Amino acid sequence: MITFKDIQIKFGDFHAIKNLNLNIKEGEFFTFLGPSGCGKTTILRSLVGFIKPTDGGIFLKGKDITDVPIEKRDISMVFQSYALFPTLNVYENIAFGLRVKKASKSEIDAQVKEIARKVDLSDEQLKKKVSELSGGQQQRVAIARALVLKPSILALDEPLSNLDAKLRVQLRNELKELQKKFGITTIYVTHDQEEALTLSDRIAVFNKGVVEQVGTPREIYNESKTEFVCNFIGDINRIPAEVVENSALKQYVEPGKKAYIRNEKVSLSPIPEKGGEVRLKGKIADQEFYGLYTKYSIEIAGGGTLKTVRTESGLDRHKVGDEIDLYINTRDILQY
Numbered sequence: 282m283i284t285f286k287d288i289q290i291k292f293g294d295f296h297a298i299k300n301l302n303l304n305i306k307e308g309e310f311f312t313f314l315g316p317s318g319c320g321k322t323t324i325l326r327s328l329v330g331f332i333k334p335t336d337g338g339i340f341l342k343g344k345d346i347t348d349v350p351i352e353k354r355d356i357s358m359v360f361q362s363y364a365l366f367p368t369l370n371v372y373e374n375i376a377f378g379l380r381v382k383k384a385s386k387s388e389i390d391a392q393v394k395e396i397a398r399k400v401d402l403s404d405e406q407l408k409k410k411v412s413e414l415s416g417g418q419q420q421r422v423a424i425a426r427a428l429v430l431k432p433s434i435l436a437l438d439e440p441l442s443n444l445d446a447k448l449r450v451q452l453r454n455e456l457k458e459l460q461k462k463f464g465i466t467t468i469y470v471t472h473d474q475e476e477a478l479t480l481s482d483r484i485a486v487f488n489k490g491v492v493e494q495v496g497t498p499r500e501i502y503n504e505s506k507t508e509f510v511c512n513f514i515g516d517i518n519r520i521p522a523e524v525v526e527n528s529a530l531k532q533y534v535e536p537g538k539k540a541y542i543r544n545e546k547v548s549l550s551p552i553p554e555k556g557g558e559v560r561l562k563g564k565i566a567d568q569e570f571y572g573l574y575t576k577y578s579i580e581i582a583g584g585g586t587l588k589t590v591r592t593e594s595g596l597d598r599h600k601v602g603d604e605i606d607l608y609i610n611t612r613d614i615l616q617y
Contacts (some may be wrong), residue, residue, distance in 0.1 A: 282466055288337035290323055297323045299490045312462050312469045314477040316587030320341045321470045322438055329358050329436050341429065357427035358436040363419050365411045371422050372407040378430045391611040396429045416444045417452050428463060435467045440528030453480060474514050486510050507531065508617040516544040529559045532612040546613040547589040549605060557611035579607060
Protein backbone atom coordinates (compact mmCIF):
# COMPACT_ATOMS: atom_id res chain seq x y z
CA MET A 282 0.00 0.00 0.00
CA ILE A 283 2.77 2.45 0.99
CA THR A 284 6.13 2.34 -0.75
CA PHE A 285 9.19 4.42 0.09
CA LYS A 286 11.56 4.20 -2.89
CA ASP A 287 15.19 5.35 -2.67
CA ILE A 288 14.24 8.05 -0.14
CA GLN A 289 16.94 10.44 0.99
CA ILE A 290 16.36 13.41 3.28
CA LYS A 291 19.05 15.99 3.98
CA PHE A 292 19.02 19.11 6.16
CA GLY A 293 22.04 21.04 4.96
CA ASP A 294 25.03 18.75 5.48
CA PHE A 295 23.10 16.44 7.80
CA HIS A 296 21.91 13.21 6.16
CA ALA A 297 18.75 12.35 8.14
CA ILE A 298 17.53 9.47 5.92
CA LYS A 299 19.90 7.48 3.73
CA ASN A 300 18.40 5.60 0.78
CA LEU A 301 15.28 4.16 2.42
CA ASN A 302 13.36 1.43 0.61
CA LEU A 303 10.34 0.10 2.48
CA ASN A 304 6.92 -1.43 1.74
CA ILE A 305 3.96 -1.30 4.16
CA LYS A 306 0.90 -3.48 3.56
CA GLU A 307 -2.72 -2.37 3.72
CA GLY A 308 -4.25 -2.84 7.19
CA GLU A 309 -0.87 -3.32 8.89
CA PHE A 310 0.11 -1.89 12.25
CA PHE A 311 3.65 -0.93 11.25
CA THR A 312 6.11 0.62 13.71
CA PHE A 313 9.17 2.80 13.15
CA LEU A 314 11.40 2.02 16.14
CA GLY A 315 14.72 3.52 17.16
CA PRO A 316 16.56 5.88 19.51
CA SER A 317 16.11 9.67 19.47
CA GLY A 318 17.49 11.30 16.34
CA CYS A 319 17.55 8.12 14.23
CA GLY A 320 15.17 9.45 11.53
CA LYS A 321 11.91 7.67 12.40
CA THR A 322 9.84 10.86 12.93
CA THR A 323 11.47 12.46 9.88
CA ILE A 324 10.26 9.65 7.62
CA LEU A 325 6.78 9.74 9.18
CA ARG A 326 6.55 13.49 8.54
CA SER A 327 7.67 12.95 4.95
CA LEU A 328 4.83 10.45 4.50
CA VAL A 329 2.27 12.93 5.87
CA GLY A 330 3.73 15.72 3.73
CA PHE A 331 5.41 18.04 6.25
CA ILE A 332 8.86 17.23 4.84
CA LYS A 333 9.73 16.76 1.18
CA PRO A 334 12.40 14.13 0.45
CA THR A 335 15.65 15.38 -1.07
CA ASP A 336 15.56 12.39 -3.40
CA GLY A 337 13.34 9.38 -4.13
CA GLY A 338 9.58 8.90 -4.13
CA ILE A 339 6.68 7.99 -1.82
CA PHE A 340 3.87 5.93 -3.35
CA LEU A 341 0.39 5.26 -1.99
CA LYS A 342 -1.46 2.39 -3.72
CA GLY A 343 0.92 2.81 -6.67
CA LYS A 344 0.34 6.56 -7.00
CA ASP A 345 3.28 8.93 -6.49
CA ILE A 346 2.33 11.30 -3.65
CA THR A 347 5.78 12.86 -3.12
CA ASP A 348 4.55 16.28 -4.31
CA VAL A 349 0.88 15.93 -3.32
CA PRO A 350 -0.28 18.55 -0.74
CA ILE A 351 -0.83 17.35 2.84
CA GLU A 352 -4.61 17.79 2.75
CA LYS A 353 -4.93 15.59 -0.36
CA ARG A 354 -2.93 12.58 0.91
CA ASP A 355 -5.80 11.00 2.88
CA ILE A 356 -3.54 10.60 5.93
CA SER A 357 -4.41 11.70 9.46
CA MET A 358 -1.75 12.29 12.12
CA VAL A 359 -1.81 12.14 15.92
CA PHE A 360 1.03 14.18 17.42
CA GLN A 361 3.05 13.46 20.55
CA SER A 362 1.47 16.48 22.27
CA TYR A 363 -1.98 15.61 20.73
CA ALA A 364 -2.14 19.25 19.39
CA LEU A 365 -5.74 19.70 20.56
CA PHE A 366 -7.36 23.15 20.63
CA PRO A 367 -7.57 24.14 24.33
CA THR A 368 -10.25 26.80 23.79
CA LEU A 369 -12.62 24.35 22.06
CA ASN A 370 -14.63 21.59 23.70
CA VAL A 371 -14.20 17.92 22.79
CA TYR A 372 -17.05 17.95 20.25
CA GLU A 373 -15.57 20.98 18.45
CA ASN A 374 -12.09 19.45 18.43
CA ILE A 375 -13.35 16.27 16.77
CA ALA A 376 -15.54 18.23 14.34
CA PHE A 377 -12.76 20.61 13.27
CA GLY A 378 -11.53 18.66 10.22
CA LEU A 379 -15.06 18.03 8.99
CA ARG A 380 -15.82 21.77 9.20
CA VAL A 381 -12.68 22.53 7.18
CA LYS A 382 -14.02 20.08 4.57
CA LYS A 383 -17.34 22.01 4.65
CA ALA A 384 -19.44 19.01 5.69
CA SER A 385 -23.08 19.78 6.54
CA LYS A 386 -24.11 20.40 10.17
CA SER A 387 -26.16 17.18 10.33
CA GLU A 388 -23.34 15.14 8.78
CA ILE A 389 -20.83 16.58 11.27
CA ASP A 390 -23.11 15.83 14.21
CA ALA A 391 -23.73 12.24 13.14
CA GLN A 392 -20.08 11.48 12.43
CA VAL A 393 -18.72 13.11 15.61
CA LYS A 394 -21.16 11.16 17.79
CA GLU A 395 -20.47 7.91 15.96
CA ILE A 396 -16.68 8.16 16.30
CA ALA A 397 -17.00 9.29 19.95
CA ARG A 398 -18.92 6.10 20.75
CA LYS A 399 -16.29 3.98 19.03
CA VAL A 400 -13.46 5.47 21.14
CA ASP A 401 -15.53 5.41 24.37
CA LEU A 402 -16.12 9.14 24.79
CA SER A 403 -19.49 9.90 26.43
CA ASP A 404 -21.96 12.64 25.43
CA GLU A 405 -21.04 14.39 28.69
CA GLN A 406 -17.34 14.35 27.80
CA LEU A 407 -18.08 15.80 24.35
CA LYS A 408 -19.25 19.01 26.08
CA LYS A 409 -16.12 19.38 28.20
CA LYS A 410 -13.04 21.48 27.44
CA VAL A 411 -10.08 19.25 26.58
CA SER A 412 -8.18 20.70 29.56
CA GLU A 413 -10.75 19.04 31.85
CA LEU A 414 -9.91 15.57 30.53
CA SER A 415 -7.27 13.10 31.69
CA GLY A 416 -4.25 12.33 29.51
CA GLY A 417 -5.84 9.09 28.35
CA GLN A 418 -9.10 10.82 27.42
CA GLN A 419 -7.20 13.52 25.53
CA GLN A 420 -5.43 10.81 23.57
CA ARG A 421 -8.77 9.31 22.57
CA VAL A 422 -9.97 12.76 21.45
CA ALA A 423 -6.86 13.14 19.28
CA ILE A 424 -7.44 9.72 17.74
CA ALA A 425 -11.17 10.44 17.21
CA ARG A 426 -10.30 13.74 15.48
CA ALA A 427 -7.97 11.84 13.16
CA LEU A 428 -10.35 8.93 12.45
CA VAL A 429 -13.50 11.00 11.87
CA LEU A 430 -12.03 12.06 8.52
CA LYS A 431 -11.98 8.36 7.49
CA PRO A 432 -8.37 8.46 6.30
CA SER A 433 -6.76 5.50 4.54
CA ILE A 434 -3.72 5.85 6.85
CA LEU A 435 -3.33 6.83 10.51
CA ALA A 436 0.11 8.16 11.53
CA LEU A 437 0.97 8.32 15.24
CA ASP A 438 4.10 10.06 16.52
CA GLU A 439 4.93 8.76 20.03
CA PRO A 440 1.33 9.30 21.25
CA LEU A 441 1.90 7.56 24.61
CA SER A 442 5.21 9.10 25.66
CA ASN A 443 3.67 11.84 27.84
CA LEU A 444 1.64 9.40 29.96
CA ASP A 445 2.54 7.59 33.17
CA ALA A 446 3.60 3.93 32.94
CA LYS A 447 0.32 2.31 34.02
CA LEU A 448 -1.83 4.45 31.72
CA ARG A 449 0.61 3.85 28.87
CA VAL A 450 0.06 0.07 29.11
CA GLN A 451 -3.73 0.51 29.33
CA LEU A 452 -3.90 2.81 26.31
CA ARG A 453 -1.50 0.64 24.36
CA ASN A 454 -4.05 -2.16 24.58
CA GLU A 455 -6.90 0.20 23.66
CA LEU A 456 -4.96 1.52 20.68
CA LYS A 457 -4.40 -1.98 19.30
CA GLU A 458 -8.09 -2.81 19.77
CA LEU A 459 -9.12 0.39 17.96
CA GLN A 460 -6.78 -0.40 15.08
CA LYS A 461 -8.27 -3.90 14.77
CA LYS A 462 -11.80 -2.49 14.93
CA PHE A 463 -11.20 0.04 12.15
CA GLY A 464 -8.77 -2.10 10.13
CA ILE A 465 -6.91 1.07 9.21
CA THR A 466 -3.30 1.06 8.04
CA THR A 467 -1.40 2.49 11.01
CA ILE A 468 2.15 3.85 11.10
CA TYR A 469 3.44 4.22 14.63
CA VAL A 470 6.63 5.95 15.80
CA THR A 471 8.22 5.05 19.13
CA HIS A 472 11.55 4.60 20.91
CA ASP A 473 9.92 2.16 23.37
CA GLN A 474 10.84 -1.44 22.49
CA GLU A 475 8.03 -2.94 24.57
CA GLU A 476 5.44 -0.79 22.81
CA ALA A 477 6.79 -1.83 19.44
CA LEU A 478 6.86 -5.55 20.29
CA THR A 479 3.33 -5.65 21.76
CA LEU A 480 1.54 -3.44 19.20
CA SER A 481 3.10 -4.18 15.83
CA ASP A 482 2.45 -6.53 12.96
CA ARG A 483 5.89 -5.55 11.65
CA ILE A 484 8.69 -3.26 12.82
CA ALA A 485 11.41 -1.27 11.05
CA VAL A 486 14.38 -0.62 13.35
CA PHE A 487 16.10 2.69 12.51
CA ASN A 488 19.67 3.67 13.35
CA LYS A 489 21.29 6.91 12.17
CA GLY A 490 18.99 7.30 9.17
CA VAL A 491 19.25 3.67 8.06
CA VAL A 492 16.80 0.79 8.53
CA GLU A 493 18.79 -2.01 10.16
CA GLN A 494 16.03 -4.64 10.00
CA VAL A 495 12.38 -5.08 9.05
CA GLY A 496 10.42 -7.98 10.48
CA THR A 497 7.74 -9.25 12.81
CA PRO A 498 8.26 -8.64 16.55
CA ARG A 499 9.42 -12.26 17.00
CA GLU A 500 11.88 -11.98 14.10
CA ILE A 501 13.29 -8.70 15.40
CA TYR A 502 13.69 -10.12 18.92
CA ASN A 503 14.81 -13.69 18.28
CA GLU A 504 16.59 -13.30 14.94
CA SER A 505 18.22 -9.86 15.22
CA LYS A 506 20.11 -9.31 11.97
CA THR A 507 22.62 -6.76 13.26
CA GLU A 508 24.51 -6.09 16.46
CA PHE A 509 22.66 -2.78 16.86
CA VAL A 510 19.23 -4.45 16.71
CA CYS A 511 20.24 -7.19 19.12
CA ASN A 512 21.47 -4.62 21.68
CA PHE A 513 18.60 -2.16 21.19
CA ILE A 514 15.77 -4.68 21.61
CA GLY A 515 15.29 -6.18 25.07
CA ASP A 516 17.86 -7.27 27.66
CA ILE A 517 20.79 -9.25 26.33
CA ASN A 518 24.11 -10.68 27.48
CA ARG A 519 27.27 -10.26 25.52
CA ILE A 520 28.91 -13.58 26.33
CA PRO A 521 32.38 -12.72 27.69
CA ALA A 522 35.31 -14.02 25.62
CA GLU A 523 36.70 -15.91 28.63
CA VAL A 524 33.38 -17.76 29.05
CA VAL A 525 33.58 -18.88 25.42
CA GLU A 526 37.24 -19.85 25.64
CA ASN A 527 36.87 -21.83 28.88
CA SER A 528 33.79 -23.87 27.94
CA ALA A 529 32.19 -26.03 25.26
CA LEU A 530 30.81 -22.80 23.75
CA LYS A 531 34.13 -22.52 21.93
CA GLN A 532 32.89 -25.18 19.47
CA TYR A 533 29.87 -23.07 18.53
CA VAL A 534 31.12 -19.47 18.39
CA GLU A 535 32.99 -18.54 15.23
CA PRO A 536 36.52 -17.16 15.83
CA GLY A 537 36.59 -13.35 15.85
CA LYS A 538 32.81 -12.99 16.29
CA LYS A 539 30.98 -11.44 19.24
CA ALA A 540 28.43 -13.76 20.86
CA TYR A 541 25.16 -12.64 22.49
CA ILE A 542 22.27 -14.39 24.24
CA ARG A 543 18.98 -13.04 25.58
CA ASN A 544 18.87 -12.96 29.39
CA GLU A 545 15.82 -15.21 29.66
CA LYS A 546 17.44 -17.83 27.41
CA VAL A 547 20.15 -18.46 29.98
CA SER A 548 18.44 -21.18 32.03
CA LEU A 549 18.93 -22.31 35.62
CA SER A 550 17.45 -25.73 34.73
CA PRO A 551 18.46 -28.33 32.14
CA ILE A 552 16.86 -27.62 28.77
CA PRO A 553 14.33 -30.36 27.90
CA GLU A 554 15.03 -30.06 24.17
CA LYS A 555 18.38 -31.81 23.74
CA GLY A 556 21.02 -30.91 21.20
CA GLY A 557 23.56 -28.12 21.51
CA GLU A 558 23.07 -27.65 25.25
CA VAL A 559 26.10 -26.31 27.15
CA ARG A 560 26.34 -26.35 30.96
CA LEU A 561 28.32 -23.68 32.81
CA LYS A 562 29.15 -23.50 36.50
CA GLY A 563 28.81 -20.24 38.39
CA LYS A 564 27.92 -18.39 41.58
CA ILE A 565 25.11 -15.88 42.17
CA ALA A 566 26.74 -12.46 42.59
CA ASP A 567 23.59 -10.31 42.72
CA GLN A 568 19.81 -10.53 42.40
CA GLU A 569 17.01 -8.02 41.71
CA PHE A 570 13.43 -8.92 42.66
CA TYR A 571 10.70 -7.49 40.38
CA GLY A 572 7.64 -9.37 41.70
CA LEU A 573 6.81 -11.44 38.64
CA TYR A 574 10.45 -12.34 38.08
CA THR A 575 13.96 -12.06 39.53
CA LYS A 576 17.10 -11.04 37.64
CA TYR A 577 20.29 -12.84 38.64
CA SER A 578 23.88 -11.83 37.89
CA ILE A 579 26.03 -14.95 37.87
CA GLU A 580 29.82 -15.05 38.00
CA ILE A 581 30.99 -17.86 35.75
CA ALA A 582 33.75 -20.18 36.95
CA GLY A 583 36.90 -19.18 35.06
CA GLY A 584 35.82 -15.53 34.67
CA GLY A 585 33.02 -13.41 33.23
CA THR A 586 29.41 -12.70 34.25
CA LEU A 587 26.05 -13.63 32.70
CA LYS A 588 22.58 -12.40 33.61
CA THR A 589 19.44 -14.52 33.67
CA VAL A 590 15.76 -14.03 34.47
CA ARG A 591 13.70 -16.47 36.53
CA THR A 592 9.90 -16.25 36.69
CA GLU A 593 8.78 -16.22 40.33
CA SER A 594 7.00 -19.42 41.33
CA GLY A 595 7.41 -19.09 45.10
CA LEU A 596 9.48 -22.28 45.04
CA ASP A 597 12.89 -20.80 44.24
CA ARG A 598 15.25 -20.29 47.12
CA HIS A 599 18.29 -18.98 45.26
CA LYS A 600 20.35 -16.40 47.12
CA VAL A 601 23.55 -14.42 46.64
CA GLY A 602 26.58 -16.67 47.11
CA ASP A 603 24.85 -19.89 45.93
CA GLU A 604 26.80 -22.01 43.49
CA ILE A 605 24.63 -22.86 40.54
CA ASP A 606 24.62 -24.46 37.07
CA LEU A 607 23.59 -22.53 33.96
CA TYR A 608 22.36 -24.03 30.71
CA ILE A 609 22.56 -22.48 27.24
CA ASN A 610 21.06 -23.85 24.05
CA THR A 611 23.63 -22.89 21.44
CA ARG A 612 20.87 -22.27 18.87
CA ASP A 613 19.88 -19.22 20.96
CA ILE A 614 23.30 -17.59 20.52
CA LEU A 615 23.43 -14.57 18.18
CA GLN A 616 26.80 -13.87 16.53
CA TYR A 617 28.11 -10.71 14.80
